[in-house]
Amino acid sequence: MIKGAGIFRTQLPKGFMAGGIHCGVRQYRPDLGALISEAPCVATGVFTKNSCKAAPVQFCEQILPSTQVRAVITNSGEANAATGQQGIEDNDQMAACFAAALGCQPEQVLTASTGVIGVPLSIDKIMQGIPLLVNNMTHLAEKFAVAILTTDLVPKTVYKKIQLSHGEVCITGICKGSGMIHPNMATMLGYLMSDVEMSVEDSQQMLKAVCDDSFNMISVDGETSTNDCVLMLSNGLSGVSLVSAADKACFYEALLEVAITLAKSIVRDGEGASKFIQATVDGAGSVLQAKRLAKSLVTSVLIKTALYGESPNWGRILARIGMEGVSASLLKTCEIALQGMTLYAQGKPITSFDKETLMKQLKKDTVEINVLLSKEGYSATAWGCDLTEKYVQINAEYVT
Amino acid sequence: MIKGAGIFRTQLPKGFMAGGIHCGVRQYRPDLGALISEAPCVATGVFTKNSCKAAPVQFCEQILPSTQVRAVITNSGEANAATGQQGIEDNDQMAACFAAALGCQPEQVLTASTGVIGVPLSIDKIMQGIPLLVNNMTHLAEKFAVAILTTDLVPKTVYKKIQLSHGEVCITGICKGSGMIHPNMATMLGYLMSDVEMSVEDSQQMLKAVCDDSFNMISVDGETSTNDCVLMLSNGLSGVSLVSAADKACFYEALLEVAITLAKSIVRDGEGASKFIQATVDGAGSVLQAKRLAKSLVTSVLIKTALYGESPNWGRILARIGMEGVSASLLKTCEIALQGMTLYAQGKPITSFDKETLMKQLKKDTVEINVLLSKEGYSATAWGCDLTEKYVQINAEYVT
Numbered sequence: 001m002i003k004g005a006g007i008f009r010t011q012l013p014k015g016f017m018a019g020g021i022h023c024g025v026r027q028y029r030p031d032l033g034a035l036i037s038e039a040p041c042v043a044t045g046v047f048t049k050n051s052c053k054a055a056p057v058q059f060c061e062q063i064l065p066s067t068q069v070r071a072v073i074t075n076s077g078e079a080n081a082a083t084g085q086q087g088i089e090d091n092d093q094m095a096a097c098f099a100a101a102l103g104c105q106p107e108q109v110l111t112a113s114t115g116v117i118g119v120p121l122s123i124d125k126i127m128q129g130i131p132l133l134v135n136n137m138t139h140l141a142e143k144f145a146v147a148i149l150t151t152d153l154v155p156k157t158v159y160k161k162i163q164l165s166h167g168e169v170c171i172t173g174i175c176k177g178s179g180m181i182h183p184n185m186a187t188m189l190g191y192l193m194s195d196v197e198m199s200v201e202d203s204q205q206m207l208k209a210v211c212d213d214s215f216n217m218i219s220v221d222g223e224t225s226t227n228d229c230v231l232m233l234s235n236g237l238s239g240v241s242l243v244s245a246a247d248k249a250c251f252y253e254a255l256l257e258v259a260i261t262l263a264k265s266i267v268r269d270g271e272g273a274s275k276f277i278q279a280t281v282d283g284a285g286s287v288l289q290a291k292r293l294a295k296s297l298v299t300s301v302l303i304k305t306a307l308y309g310e311s312p313n314w315g316r317i318l319a320r321i322g323m324e325g326v327s328a329s330l331l332k333t334c335e336i337a338l339q340g341m342t343l344y345a346q347g348k349p350i351t352s353f354d355k356e357t358l359m360k361q362l363k364k365d366t367v368e369i370n371v372l373l374s375k376e377g378y379s380a381t382a383w384g385c386d387l388t389e390k391y392v393q394i395n396a397e398y399v400t
Numbered sequence: 401m402i403k404g405a406g407i408f409r410t411q412l413p414k415g416f417m418a419g420g421i422h423c424g425v426r427q428y429r430p431d432l433g434a435l436i437s438e439a440p441c442v443a444t445g446v447f448t449k450n451s452c453k454a455a456p457v458q459f460c461e462q463i464l465p466s467t468q469v470r471a472v473i474t475n476s477g478e479a480n481a482a483t484g485q486q487g488i489e490d491n492d493q494m495a496a497c498f499a500a501a502l503g504c505q506p507e508q509v510l511t512a513s514t515g516v517i518g519v520p521l522s523i524d525k526i527m528q529g530i531p532l533l534v535n536n537m538t539h540l541a542e543k544f545a546v547a548i549l550t551t552d553l554v555p556k557t558v559y560k561k562i563q564l565s566h567g568e569v570c571i572t573g574i575c576k577g578s579g580m581i582h583p584n585m586a587t588m589l590g591y592l593m594s595d596v597e598m599s600v601e602d603s604q605q606m607l608k609a610v611c612d613d614s615f616n617m618i619s620v621d622g623e624t625s626t627n628d629c630v631l632m633l634s635n636g637l638s639g640v641s642l643v644s645a646a647d648k649a650c651f652y653e654a655l656l657e658v659a660i661t662l663a664k665s666i667v668r669d670g671e672g673a674s675k676f677i678q679a680t681v682d683g684a685g686s687v688l689q690a691k692r693l694a695k696s697l698v699t700s701v702l703i704k705t706a707l708y709g710e711s712p713n714w715g716r717i718l719a720r721i722g723m724e725g726v727s728a729s730l731l732k733t734c735e736i737a738l739q740g741m742t743l744y745a746q747g748k749p750i751t752s753f754d755k756e757t758l759m760k761q762l763k764k765d766t767v768e769i770n771v772l773l774s775k776e777g778y779s780a781t782a783w784g785c786d787l788t789e790k791y792v793q794i795n796a797e798y799v800t
Contacts, residue, residue, distance in 0.1 A: 049723075049725075050719060050722040050723045051722045051725060051726055051727055051728045051731060052718050052719055052721070052722025052723075052726075052728070052731050053722075053728065079715075081715070081719070082715055082718050082719075082731075082744065082747075082748070082749070083748065083749075084732075084746075084747040084748035085747070085748075086748070116715065117715025117716070117718065117719055118714060118715035118718070118744070118749050119749075226718075226719045226722060301701070301791075301795070302795055305791075305792050305795035305796045306795065306796065308792065308796045309795070309796025309797055311796070314518060315479075315481070315482055315516065315517030315518035315519075316517070318452050318482050318517065318518070318626075319450060319452055319481070319482075319517055319626045321452070322450040322451045322452025322453075322626060323449075323450045323452075325451060326451055326452075327451055328451045328452070328453065331451060331452050331482075332484075344482065344518065346484075347482075347484040347485070348482070348483065348484035348486070349482070349483075349518050349519075387792055388792055389789035389792045389793065391701075391705075391792075392705050392708065392787055392788055392789045392791075392792060393789065395701070395702055395705035395706065395709070396705045396706065396708045396709025396711070397709055
């Protein structure tokens with residue numbers, strides 16, 4: 001975990017409540033959480049592109065988009081993935097029991113699970129826990145944020161108020177990481193709640209676009225999980241709707257800021273991470289190329305280990321963008337900088353920089369990589385973390 | 401390093417000599433090697449797909465294919481990659497000086513370099529070392545094999561005799577790893593020498609096909625180097641040529657066996673490796689799909705860390721093939737086995753296996769993963785190694 005991750009006492013938008021308890025799926029830690037809205041929500045989701053989809057992902061994909069969602073239930077410890085027909089039935093039972101406790105229909109609740117793949121869901125423990133859970137809802141995000149964690153070290157929540165033309169609305173975002181993080185759509189569990197009044201179409205468009213520039217631009221280990229999803233719930237209880245293009249743009253910017261903050265908090269808390277890495281590529285031929293290159297820099301294990309070792313190894317950065325197919329002529333004119341200091345330009349190493357200053361800069365918690373491919377073109381930024389012995393230990397020891 | 405890697409006192413085909421010395425590019429270890437043939441060779445090469453190509457790679461690509469190659473010179477310690485125009489000139493000088501010492505033309509020699517990227521080549525030390533090198537050639541492969549190593553722990557050589565219709569020929573293969581190994585063409589330095597008499601066309605076709613099924617099926621860390629190349633030299637001094645389709649098939653099989661043995665020896669000696677992993681995918685829709693899936697299994701850091709931890713985590717295997725886009729219906733009918741024991745079939749975990757036996761099997765140096773996608777279809781095997789704390793340490797500490 002890197003300093004700065006985790007925020008406490010996070011409020012929820014109007015009409016939302018959150019809670020989390022220990023029901024026994026895991027031995028000691030909280031393992032069951034819920035988000036509940038007083039009023040039905042416009043709800044949309046983006047889901048893992050992994051074709052091995054967990055039962056709760058399949059369930060949510062069937063229901064969404066919807067204008068009638070009331071709540072979300074999530075357990076940690078067991079992913080309910082690769083659990084066959086039994087997993088589907090367990091998930092249905094979890095939804096039905098939760099809906100009954102709330103007094104709504106099963107198709108008005110969403111489910112999510114995270115944890116070990118291939119283990120049958122402890123559905124009896126979850127069903128026994130649901131009454132306790134729904135009787136212990138609060139107006140803060142923390143208990144839920146803690147209950148959904150797996151190898152994460154800190155809960156991840158963000159709250160933001162936005163002034164629109166006809167009044168104020170709020171967004172609360174909650175997510176968890178921290179391994180199997182390399183989004184191909186949305187990687188991890190993410191929840192975005194708002195009291196804004198918005199259409200299903202706006203919700204879908206905004207969620208997709210926001211995820212592409214936030215959660216889809218992070219990587220911990222190049223693995224796409226079976227359970228990834230980001231859900232967005234808007235209950236309209238602020239009474240404020242998106243009446244103009246300016247309102248939409250304003251809300252979108254705020255939503256993007258919340259999502260990027262959450263995405264960064266996932267990699268800051270990446271398994272075994274000691275440093276946060278931000279890689280920016282400018283002057284690319286297209287947005288897609290810029291994104292692919294930026295993401296490849298935070299995925300490369302050689303770059304990640306070099307930065308862990310606080311080594312200014314720009315050669316590995318150049319080799320990586322070469323591996324991604326950047327043309328030989330561009331490689332000769334591009335510039336590579338670490339912590340704002342240019343180390344490679346015009347096809348050869350820069351030797352005039354102050355080595356002592358650079359070494360001091362590389363000791364920081366945050367490392368910035370900048371690649372300038374050409375003077376004009378498209379840009380993208382990706383976020384990741386270094387690769388340490390601790391990552392290996394966590395994943396060699398993780399319960400099967 | 402895993403037991404079993406490295407073979408000593410390896411012979412060379414008729415008319416070849418090999419040598420290696422210390423010239424001072426590196427502080428203590430041998431760093432300059434040469435292969436020399438009495439007679440001109442049919443020579444072909446396959447080269448890295450990384451567009452950041454080292455100077456020696458650019459040099460060899462210009463020369464090959466050729467029927468006049470007499471020798472190869474290789475230094476370790478400095479890769480002569482990302483060194484600009486100076487790197488090109490240094491490489492030309494290295495070739496010219498070596499050719500002069502042999503009494504041949506510069507375009508009759510090939511060059512290769514391996515080591516740190518972005519550091520100017522110590523050309524003066526290399527030129528001073530060349531006379532010593534050419535005066536200390538031997539009839540064995542070892543001194544050369546040692547001089548080209550970087551983070552490798554053992555030299556990698558293979559010798560094989562083949563009986564053809566008109567007589568016997570020999571193949572000697574030499575290569576080095578052991579980081580930045582994820583071939584997209586050929587990854588690493590590889591040398592295949594033979595005294596067979598063959599055409600340039602046969603040499604090119606066979607080399608390409610052999611590399612695709614050997615060096616291109618291994619991965620240590622998912623990184624494609626700037627210096628990768630595999631060179632094949634055939635001097636014809638056995639007086640035996642490939643006269644029939646049967647001879648060609650026989651020679652091809654032997655060449656493939658040599659290349660696969662070398663490829664396996666690279667991952668056995670992968671940076672920090674404690675286990676050798678062999679992943680086989682059967683019943684795929686195409687050879688390409690089978691190869692892509694098999695290779696993804698030995699690339700996945702989650703699978704690699706699980707096997708390091710001797711954990712039978714088949715869930716990570718299923719998640720990975722799902723991430724690679726295998727259809728949800730195939731994921732329900734596929735079978736996953738570790739060490740020959742089936743752990744997942746018909747969409748759910750198998751629970752009837754003997755856990756104690758499996759745990760004992762997973763303690764072995766070699767781990768076999770088998771994925772059966774369907775009863776009929778295409779197969780491929782890939783080779784890799786586990787990911788350990790040691791890999792992180794090696795790459796965090798590696799000299800810049």
